[in-house]
Amino acid sequence: MQILYPEIKPYARHNLPVDEVHTLYVEESGSTDGIPVLFIHGGPGGGCSGQDRRFFDPEKYRIILFDQRGAGRSTPHAELKDNTTPHLIQDIEAIRTHLNVEKWVLFGGSWGSTLSLLYAQAHPETVLGMVLRGIFLCRDKDLHWFYQAGADRIFPDYWKDFIAPIPEAERGDLMAAFYKRLTDSNEIAKMAAAKAWSIWEGRCATLRPNPEVVNDFADPHKAVSLARIEAHYFMNQIFVAPNQILDNMDRLQGIPATIVHGRYDMVCPLDNALALHDNWPDAKLHIIRDAGHASREPSIVDALVRATDELAHELSGDGDQSS
Template identity: 50%
Template sequence: MRQSLVMELRTFYPPIEPYDSGLLDVGEGNQIYWEVCGNPDGKPAVMLHGGPGGGCTPDHRRQFDPQAYRIVLFDQRNCGRSTPHAVDPNVSLESNTTWHLVADIERLREHLGIDDWLVFGGSWGSALALSYAQAHPERVGALVLRGIFMLRPFEVYWFYQEGASLMFPDAYEEYVSVIPEDERDDLVEAFAVRLASSDPEERVRAARAWSQWEATALTLRPRPELVEHFGETDYAVAFARIENHYMRHHGFLEPEQLLENVDRIRHIPAVIVQGRYDVCTPPATAWDLHRAWPEAEFHMVEDAGHAYDEPGILHRLIEATDRFAR
């Protein structure tokens, strides 16, 4: 269904601070940072951030009614406040895969004594939410998914090789400038080599190019401050390393795995929200999920790109969390 052109758009709930937080040992030397805010007796919900490698932000808490929800957030392995951090080139990402993260979500649920919860994921978080729900459907009471990404080969190719490049040729030129012309036939692999370089200047240069390319395409209208943030050294290095690791392996998923396993979650109430002009995760992917799962409520939001805080997208997300709270 299409968003009406005349409506009062919902926006963020007021800022809120966690009432509990900690580091959870998830094995292989990893600890994930977690926090809980809102109502301790409220409906449990877990927010899965994007990237991979993006980490949680204070605004992520504000997509839920704090009076109605027990809101759980965590930084996925090797990013944000989790340890060890991928900014260190000596930190191996071998034990950072979709299935490690699915196991981490389960361990966190058990640690917090939650029986089942609403699972909320955007961008990469939508792929992780689908993966988790298909592995543990009995633990998912509802799903809210935004900016659908399933890491199929054509989706990775579209953004990191050719496709989005036609929409942002100027930014794309900056992105590929760190890669010699004779290595540009496989940019994901070419960046992997440089992100693993022993030369710190080469690593940082490649990380900034990768991260700022993404930041440029995230929003419908330019946000220079967002591009600048994605270029901050520590953020860029961890983000680019983790994201490139997942893109090289297509999210450790079979090409159509998340679509083919929809029957496992067909019974779960769900809302899918997609920006019409999303360049990072093109609407065709969300449409494929909608066709495979017509029981899920679907919203194609006009006048919106990829970012979760774009007005029409944020409206639909909060509308969904409010409804599931009831």
């Protein structure tokens, strides 16, 4: 079984202003003349970690990480103003231009798979290949499953803690109830809602209970940005047209891609990946039989590292892809 590559440190860090409000944290590690790969984190609002550099062979890849608007080390933290999917797509292009990258690989999981697909459909000429995990199509039924009715029947004990901050009279529309509190000036209510929202996601993300994952999601800094920005996006149908991803899959023809999805993914159920693959038959689909949603699960790590190694081998004949 493949494991993560050893820990590495960035050789460059950038604070990239993208408008009058937002400044993005961007970093580079690995090989300066390697195949450029952009890691697109989940959430939205999740931010990156040092582990995210380790899915790639540092001798073959120029590894680029960034924190999306309002997330991680980008500023201002948890900011919702001018924070939409079209803005994020523009930001990715700004990063590509700033780093003098002609074409790159996209690597994204969960919301990162959503944003990778939307960016690639907008700018297919810039994409060398894609590795996607835990596909999240952000359809109404996907949001309803996790935030209203569906996953609550799998994790009824965790669900009780999730809905605890919401009065019973408001539980008919939990998304709206959480959004109200997450955007309110009452800091105590905001933090209670944020932690309940984020911990629910962390508890459901792995097939086997993983305190390390739950503790990561419980961190107040991450919980606030994750909960606020996710609720903001989900209340606004992620700022794209209904079924936009599946309707535009023809734009990705010819781009090599691997899809990795855990069979027991309770955050983004497997039908997300199957629906994508039905509309993208050229992509390789790997259903991981002993995993849920999180990128840290051993079998998911194995599949993702194999996918990036295989893609590096396929692209190695193209030489240096950066300008």
